[in-house]
Amino acid sequence: MRFEDLRLxxxxxxxxxxxxxxxxxxxxxxxxxHVLAGRDVLGCAQTGTGxxxxxxxxxxxxxxxxxxxxxSPGRVRALVLCPTRELAQQISESVTTYGRxxxxxxxxxxxxxxxxxxxxxxxxxxxxxxxxxxxxxDLMSQGxxxxxxxxxxVLDEADRMLDMGFLPDIRRILHQIPKKRQTLMFSATMPExxxxxxxxxxxxPVPVQVARISSPAPTVDHKVHFVRSPEKPALLIRLLxxxxxxxxxxxxxxxxxxxxxxxxxxxxxxxxxxxxxxxSQGARTRALAEFRSAxxxxxxxxxxxxxxxxxxxxxxxxxxxxxxDAETYVHRIGRTGRAGARGAAVSFCTDDDxxxxxxxxxxxxxxxxxxxxxxxxxxxxxHPRRPETARPAARPSGRPGQPGPAGHFGRPGRGRPxxxxxxxxxxxxxxxxxxxxxxxxx
Ligand code: AMP
Numbered sequence: 396m397r398f399e400d401l402r403l404x405x406x407x408x409x410x411x412x413x414x415x416x417x418x419x420x421x422x423x424x425x426x427x428x429h430v431l432a433g434r435d436v437l438g439c440a441q442t443g444t445g446x447x448x449x450x451x452x453x454x455x456x457x458x459x460x461x462x463x464x465x466x467s468p469g470r471v472r473a474l475v476l477c478p479t480r481e482l483a484q485q486i487s488e489s490v491t492t493y494g495r496x497x498x499x500x501x502x503x504x505x506x507x508x509x510x511x512x513x514x515x516x517x518x519x520x521x522x523x524x525x526x527x528x529x530x531x532x533d534l535m536s537q538g539x540x541x542x543x544x545x546x547x548x549v550l551d552e553a554d555r556m557l558d559m560g561f562l563p564d565i566r567r568i569l570h571q572i573p574k575k576r577q578t579l580m581f582s583a584t585m586p587e588x589x590x591x592x593x594x595x596x597x598x599x600p601v602p603v604q605v606a607r608i609s610s611p612a613p614t615v616d617h618k619v620h621f622v623r624s625p626e627k628p629a630l631l632i633r634l635l636x637x638x639x640x641x642x643x644x645x646x647x648x649x650x651x652x653x654x655x656x657x658x659x660x661x662x663x664x665x666x667x668x669x670x671x672x673x674x675s676q677g678a679r680t681r682a683l684a685e686f687r688s689a690x691x692x693x694x695x696x697x698x699x700x701x702x703x704x705x706x707x708x709x710x711x712x713x714x715x716x717x718x719x720d721a722e723t724y725v726h727r728i729g730r731t732g733r734a735g736a737r738g739a740a741v742s743f744c745t746d747d748d749x750x751x752x753x754x755x756x757x758x759x760x761x762x763x764x765x766x767x768x769x770x771x772x773x774x775x776x777x778h779p780r781r782p783e784t785a786r787p788a789a790r791p792s793g794r795p796g797q798p799g800p801a802g803h804f805g806r807p808g809r810g811r812p813x814x815x816x817x818x819x820x821x822x823x824x825x826x827x828x829x830x831x832x833x834x835x836x837x
Contacts, residue, residue, distance in 0.1 A: 401427045404456050406496035411452070414492055420445035421605045427453045430579060435600040437593050438581040441725075442552075442705065443612065443733040444605055447489045450475075450549050450579050455494050457577070458522050463546055466500060468520045470544040475525045476568065477551040478559050480505040480676065481683060485705055486551065487525045499523060504540075506530040507676030514539040528556065528564035535571060542571045550596075553582040554589050555726075562588065569596060583729075584722050611725050611740075611759065615732035619742045619752060619763040627743050628659045631715060634741065635665055635693065641708040642686060644730050645695045648716035656715065657695045667693040670700055698723060704730055714742035717751045721758040 398411050398419055419427065422440045429436050430453035440446045454473055457463060466472060477483050487503035494501070501523040502516035510533070517524070517540050524531075524540075534540035548569075550556070556565060578597050582589050593600065611617075622630050635643060647653040650671040660667040668682040668691045685691040687706050694700070698718070709731045718724050724742075731738030742763060744752050756762050 396424050402431060403427070403452055404459065407452050407456055407493060410493050410495050410497070411448075413495065416448075420449070422446045422603065423449045423452070425603045425605065426450065426579075429601040429603070430454065430577075431456060433457070433577055435577060435597040436579045437597055437600040437602050438579065439583070439585055439602070439604040440581060441583045441612075441729050443729055446581055447486055447551075448493060450551075450581065451486070451489050451493050454523070454547050454549065454579075455490075455497050455499055457547060458499070459497060464544065466520045466522055467544075469518060469541050470520045471517070471524045471540070471542055472521070472544060473523045473547040473549070474542060474545045474572070475523065475549040475551060476528055476531070476556070476565065477525065478527065478555040478561060479699060480507060480527060480679070481700070481704060482552065483525050483527050484680075490523050490525065494523075501525065504530050504534060506533075507679075510534065510539075517541075528561045528568060531568060532564055535568070542568070543573065545572045546576055548572055548576055548578045550578070550580045550582075550592075553580050553592065554584045554586060554722075557586070557588055557592075562592070565592075583726065611728055612732040612738070614736060615728055615738040615740050617728070617740045617742070617759070617761075617763040618766045619744050620766050622743050622745060624745050627715060627745075628656060630743065631656070631713060632660065632663045632665065634713075635660075638711065638739075640739075641692065641710040642689055642706065643693045643711040643713060644686075644700065644704075644709050644727075645693060645713040645715050646700070646718070646727050647695060647697060648718070650697055652716065653695045653697055660693060660695070665693055666691045667695055670694055670696040672697065672699055698727070700730070705733070706730070707733075708736070709733075709738065711739045711741060714740065717742050717744055717748040717755075719751050719754075721751070721754040724755045725758065 396419055398408055398416070401419060401424070403411070422438065422444045426436055426438055426446075426449040430450060436450075438446060438449065440449075458472055463472065464470075475486055477486060483503050483505045487501060490499065490501045499522045500520070502513060502521045503525045504510075504513040504517075505527040506529050510530070513530070514534060514537075517534065531540060535542070550565070556562065578600075580593055580597060580600070620630060631645065645656065645667075647656055650673045653669045653671050657667050657669040668685060670679055670682045674682070682691070682694060683704075683706075686694040689708075695715075712728045712731045714724065714727060718727065728738070728740035731740065742752070742755075752763070
């Protein structure tokens with residue numbers, strides 16, 4: 396299958412070529428024709444499958460077709476709702492990339508930043524609005540966002556929005572959107588409340604599913620270390636020092652835990668930053684940008700980063716605190732092994748976590764590989780895609796508070812769409828070397 400076979404318009408095909416994509420991914424092949432035909436779609440797909448393009452490309456095409464009212468001041472023509480600021484930013488970047496030849500005007504609204512520029516963008520009228528529910532409702536309640544002209548609605552990461560308690564907000568927003576519209580809903584998992592929401596808001600949807608529900612990428616190796624809680628920081632530091640990694644994402648259960656661990660890592664000379672909901676938007680953006688560029692190759696995060704983050708070359712995900720929710724495990728490790736690359740998921744299991752571990756193994760239908768205390772052993776590298784650029788992490792320098800040498804081994808982040816993805820199951824080389832696919836870092 397080629398993109399040309401999907402009947403996408405020439406400006407979109409050119410944008411896809413510029414992004415370096417040679418072939419559509421399975422979710423794109425399945426979803427795009429239905430969206431173009433005006434059908435509602437219920438997509439069950441994990442991030443990393445190319446699902447953003449699966450809805451953005453046909454949505455942009457539909458908006459340019461006759462029969463859809465043109466852009467006008469104060470009007471929003473298509474609305475994409477998603478759970479986190481980071482995801483909103485990423486989707487907006489995808490709209491920029493795929494819409495580069497389509498004269499599309501878009502706005503992105505999320506909390507934690509000034510609302511003035513967002514309100515002004517909305518006043519001017521936008522083709523595509525990407526929003527998190529909280530800030531959008533704020534703007535609506537002040538009369539600054541008018542959704543009465545929305546033709547196309549996308550709910551992305553619907554199950555995550557449910558987990559974050561956004562369901563009432565979503566229903567309030569839906570109330571303000573015309574019933575006659577096209578609705579696309581994507582969710583990595585399909586728990587009962589999501590099915591119910593889908594029944595309520597979708598009109599005879601076409602189901603599109605590309606991966607078994609809650610199945611992780613097959614290219615990820617899963618390991619588990621049994622460890623006592625107080626020994627966890629030292630174990631992580633040792634593993635980071637002895638593991639060939641490009642970027643490592645470390646999940647903690649709490650925000651304070653993330654801060655504490657980041658401090659310990661930095662004191663051990665590991666370049667690390669924390670990402671969680673108590674950080675200012677500026678700090679969150681900076682932490683992500685520095686992780687993308689591998690300036691800070693270790694990011695310690697709460698589950699705010701478990702979904703939607705698309706950063707190339709995350710070679711390792713550490714479940715420093717094992718999650719009590721098995722499906723969250725799948726989302727966390729979905730940050731590595733993306734688009735056909737190899738990845739490693741390393742979990743720490745204390746006595747208290749054993750029931751969680753069993754639940755995860757039940758969901759995966761396979762045991763995680765037991766590794767025991769590594770005591771200086773060398774972890775096998777998950778075949779980094781650019782072995783020539785991967786070097787082992789330097790040993791901790793031990794200078795308190797100083798970012799040590801551990802770390803700048805990966806190539807700089809390439810940006811989200813437009814990666815071309817060497818080693819990917821659907822990659823075929825990049826059309827333009829050096830093309831950053833429209834990502835605005837930071
Ligand atoms: P998503 O699942 O939308 O988060 O996309 C995951 C990654 O796949 C992003 O970096 C996209 O740029 C990339 N991608 C999307 N579609 C394709 C494609 N057809 N070929 C190669 N890479 C793609």
